[in-house]
Amino acid sequence: MTSAELTTAPTPSALRIPGPATPYQGDIARYWDGEARPVNLRLGDVDGLYHHHYGIGEVDTAALGDPDDRESEKKLIAELHRLESAQTDVLLGHLGDIGSGDTLVDAGCGRGGSMVMAHQRFGCSVEGVTLSAKQADFANERAAELGIDDRVRATVCNMLSTPFATGSAAASWNNESSMYVDLDDLFAEHSRVLKAGGRYVTITGCWNPRYGQPSKWVSQINAHFECNIHSRREYLRAMADNRLVPQAVIDLTPDTLPYWELRATSSLVTGIEDAFINSYRDGSFQYVLIAADRV
Ligand SMILES: C[S@@+](CC[C@H](N)C(=O)[O-])C[C@H]1O[C@@H](n2cnc3c(N)ncnc32)[C@H](O)[C@@H]1O
Numbered sequence: 001m002t003s004a005e006l007t008t009a010p011t012p013s014a015l016r017i018p019g020p021a022t023p024y025q026g027d028i029a030r031y032w033d034g035e036a037r038p039v040n041l042r043l044g045d046v047d048g049l050y051h052h053h054y055g056i057g058e059v060d061t062a063a064l065g066d067p068d069d070r071e072s073e074k075k076l077i078a079e080l081h082r083l084e085s086a087q088t089d090v091l092l093g094h095l096g097d098i099g100s101g102d103t104l105v106d107a108g109c110g111r112g113g114s115m116v117m118a119h120q121r122f123g124c125s126v127e128g129v130t131l132s133a134k135q136a137d138f139a140n141e142r143a144a145e146l147g148i149d150d151r152v153r154a155t156v157c158n159m160l161s162t163p164f165a166t167g168s169a170a171a172s173w174n175n176e177s178s179m180y181v182d183l184d185d186l187f188a189e190h191s192r193v194l195k196a197g198g199r200y201v202t203i204t205g206c207w208n209p210r211y212g213q214p215s216k217w218v219s220q221i222n223a224h225f226e227c228n229i230h231s232r233r234e235y236l237r238a239m240a241d242n243r244l245v246p247q248a249v250i251d252l253t254p255d256t257l258p259y260w261e262l263r264a265t266s267s268l269v270t271g272i273e274d275a276f277i278n279s280y281r282d283g284s285f286q287y288v289l290i291a292a293d294r295v
């Protein structure tokens, strides 16, 4: 299938492009094929938007109600989910003016929650890539259920080598997926796929060069997710080397701490909560949004 066909003739099921480029990518594909943590599925079940990222914003304590209430766990799950969708809203708000005729690229799309939200907001087409066939199938099934599978599609594909035509995307993003790849290779591919003047946005966790080196908490997060968190400096340097000029760099660390503090009180904890809370508090780790212009 040619790039032109890929961007103009979506099919409801996941396209499969030759497998992982490295043994590491094979590990990551298996990791996400096997992932079924209740914290992700129960939150997604709230409204059918399935995310694999974290939340931002103030907790609505009124919405949580009385902790002794029988419905309190359900309310807490709904609140965590609201904060995760609020995170996507902030990312989408940095994509610039997107029209219904535009195509966006979601690099590392997971189960597709951000893609659905992008289509609902802009009316545009969204092409997502993930290493996991299970995730791509899930995302495509959700798009079909919503009747938007002609505009929203996930493909099993390496984000460093996508089938999308050069200069074809009005905007592209990584939502908590850039810690799985080399940043030079990643930004070279975004830069190729984006049209001149297009916008790239990432929300990511990065280690803070001011701390010195990755802290023990950052190492714990890497081990937990089999990822390799980059420093803030690496992001900015790799963007500069690949025609991506930062338009906004926003430290979302204070905005994500309430999500983690709330999540730590829920029955859906996974054991990684303290590593995030401690590293955000000691300054070794930061949750950032970087929006850049493709020049
Ligand atoms: C933490 S999840 C984030 C999912 C999604 N962006 C979201 O916000 O819900 C990380 C995603 O990155 C994807 N990923 C990691 N390395 C990749 C690569 N080289 N190519 C494509 N996808 C990749 C994984 O398959 C997974 O879908």
Ligand SMILES: CC(C)=CCC/C(C)=C/COP(=O)(O)OP(=O)(O)O
Pocket (backbone or CB within 6 Å): 037, 039, 040, 051, 052, 053, 054, 176, 177, 179, 204, 205, 221, 225, 227, 229, 270, 272
């Ligand atoms: C900010 C950083 C470093 C993110 C690492 C990537 C990652 C695994 C994100 C969340 O996925 P998830 O939603 O599947 O995780 P969890 O099960 O913990 O909610």
Ligand SMILES: [Mg+2]
Pocket (backbone or CB within 6 Å): 039, 040, 051, 052, 053, 054
């Ligand atoms: Mg999650």
